[in-house]
Amino acid sequence: MTTDYMLLASTLFNFLLPHLNYVRGKVADSALSESGKALVGLLKDKWLGKSEAAKAVVAAADPADSNDRDAILAQLKKALKADPEFAKEAEKLATNAGLQLSITGDNNKTAVVQGTGNTVSIS
Amino acid sequence: MSPTVAGSGNILVQVCGDANSVTVCQRPGVHLWRPPRGRKPSHEREVLLSHFEAIPFAARETDLKLIGEWLSSDRQTSALCIVGAGGTGKTRLALELFHRYEADWSCGFITGFRDPSALAASTPAMDRNRPLLAVVDYAASHAEDLRKFLEDLAQYGTRIPKVRILLLERFADPQSGWYQRLFNYSQTAPTADLFFQPEPHLLTPLTSDLDRRSIFNHTLDASAVFHPNSTRPQDAFDLGLLDKPHLADPLVLMMAALAAWETGVYGVLSLSRPDLAVRMARRERTRLAKRSNSILLPHLAAHSTLSGGFNKAALRTAAREECESLETTYPDGPGALARDLADMLPGPTPESSGVILPDIIGEAFVLDVKPEGIDRAAHRDADAVIRTLTRTLQDFYDPHEVRGKNQSGVDGSTSVQWLRQLASQAHAGDVELLFGIANNLPESSVELAPLAAEVHSRLLDILSSVPGLAESRRAQQAALLNNYGNRLGALGDRKAAKEATGESVAIRRKLAIARPDLYLADLAGSLTNYGNRLRDLGEREAAKEAAGEAVVIYRKLAEARPDAFLPNLAKVLNNYGNMLSDLGEQEVAKEAAGEALVIRRKLAEARPEAFLPDLARSLNNYGNRLSDLGQREAAKEAASEAVVIRRKLAAARPDAFLPNLATSLNNYGGMLAACGEREAAKEAAGEAVAIYRKLAAARPDAFVHGLAASLAAFAMVTDDPRESGALFHEALRTLVPIFLRLPKAHAHLIGRIVADYIEVCEDLGSPLDVDLLMLILPVLAQLQNNNSQGNTEG
Missing domain, CATH: 1.10.8 (Helicase, Ruva Protein; domain 3)
Structure with a gap:
């Protein structure tokens, strides 16, 4: 089965968002499962800590600039595509962490959320 | 009609015809007071009180020279503001002026503005044939009365040969707060014209x-x-x-x-100052304890100090209320408690017994005693309590321990908690209390901006729940929204800032349609801010439109009253130039900045003390516009002139102008680098960094942002990529702590520096400091997520 990089990127980014405080070392270790921790660590080492990802995050966070989440996702997708080992490992850890990756059918809209207090609107 | 009038101080109105409207205002009146001379301190703390003049007056030659020029100027009525932190000698300077000028002038402190009689009859000691020197100590606390008084003076004048009003306060900013509110540019009573110089004079250290x-x-x-x-x-x-x-x-x-x-x-x-004050305050506690061991005596002293002192009746009432609230008895009852306190703390006037002075010792006493029932104190005199708490936070709130390690154990953040408590408990009937807090929080403090924003928000909620607001309240609501937008802007909450300022524009537009004479200038002010808020969000066309409308209004107002409105026109033309430049309309942008420069050059020629700072600002901007057009040499020249002016200003008043000098040096460095003069560029940028290092060491809250920006600017002009990388890295390390505390306020700058840092590291092939970036990037990603959720909801 071929990897849908956009779906993988979106799933990983949505997983990462509620765990950004963990990345900053502000959340106790027990807040995440072992596979969750491994996935956060992988995303930090292989993506967020790299210059291209950092640039995309910086540009997207500036409301006077693009403020464009798609640019971050596109960058993550590019990083996954460029490093199949990274993509494979991320996919494996995501599955172990209980994240749903496979979608069948047309015109699907998906959201993957972990943690508490999240709001998802699909219109 | 030919009426006969006898007596003095009469106001006669003769009206002919139908449908006339007549308003008769009382002539400006004040209460004047001078402390009795020759009193001896009865205990050690009184040696510190300026009213006792226990030690000889110390040299103040620079200040006395300026005051001498002001007093001898030809103006009939004139005002001057002198600022200095608590304990710098403002009150003592006023007393010295009284001694030096009492032979020819009537002198005194203004203690009240409510006397309906004419100014000349305000005190028996005043002779209407002699000039008057009246001093307003704690001017901010009298701002509203003072504004009306100055308006009356501007409109009616007096029969006294000369009137000089000296305002004394810790801080005064012509662009905001209590001091700005004194400046009224209306055609009927322009108080702005009364001021000898619009900038306050800082007492020489x-x-x-x-x-x-x-x-x-x-x-x-x-x-x-x-x-x-x-x-x-x-x-x-x-x-x-x-x-x-x-x-x-x-x-x-x-x-x-x-x-x-x-x-x-x-x-x-x-x-440090606070530690010394706490020592003195604890000695005061010991002194009070010698009179009585009851906790009620220091408790009531703290309450009274919070209220700025009580008269006899109010002290008795407060003593009774506090005994009841604490369910504690005082030997011989509340009356004895009030008497004991008045005896121990007589106060400089009969109206202010029970207060511990100087201010900083009283504040230390209150923080040390931590009296229960701040809400009761606020109920008695909200304004006074808020003023004391605001002064307390200015003197003791030091989250970064800039003034040195706090050795006393007294925590200044208690004053912030008390203000927050008062604000959160305020209800619809407490509008004035909330206005008091909102108006007293210093606008220069980013640390206090969240509290200020909370108070503004609470006030606006209350005002918006009132149906059919009166015109004056709607004007207040618009002013609040305008200030709220500025506070939110300082916190980096750009969307909310735009909404608040936009609402202010909408209200002022309606008001200005009905009463253009009163509200058109306010509308232009809000439009100017609205343009800036839109620009912050990258809404460039809308920003240009708002600033353009402000230009049109100010141009019209300046035609009628150039003195009052040309400075505003120049300011908004500068902004307009920036916005045109954002849209790539470089020629028109240069024209707008050039027009602002011409206006400011003329203003500065006529009144350099007032307008040289603005001229330097315009030169900076004009230089940038020339640089946009590739006119590098001319741009460098403009930036260089700005540096020369600001260097002079900073030499005279380092506190006010060093940050501006650093900004100009950064700019100049960039221009020099663009002309290939790398060494000179590094020198200028290096000097800017050195200035900001000193400023940030003294006041990190206000200047760490500027230090990081100047380090990044230095990194841009250095030709050694390794040095450049190290400077960007230092800039990030400097900025991270305050970014993590208030992410939105610093996100734009830190984002820019991260991007530049990464680029240099990539060029050098050197590794990124991932640990440092992992403190920043997750927060930026969260901000992006919050922004995009906000966008979806909108």
């Missing part, structure tokens, strides 16, 4: 060690009577201990001298 020695030793002399069995402390000057920056305030030197009787000079001269 005591730089000479000999002056400091004189104050220290005279304080020892004056207090020796209270230490008959102690050995006189050594001469601090001989020991070389008087060169520390915090000893530039007379009060600090005096408190240190009193403390030296107990512990010798070595320890006390390194103690």
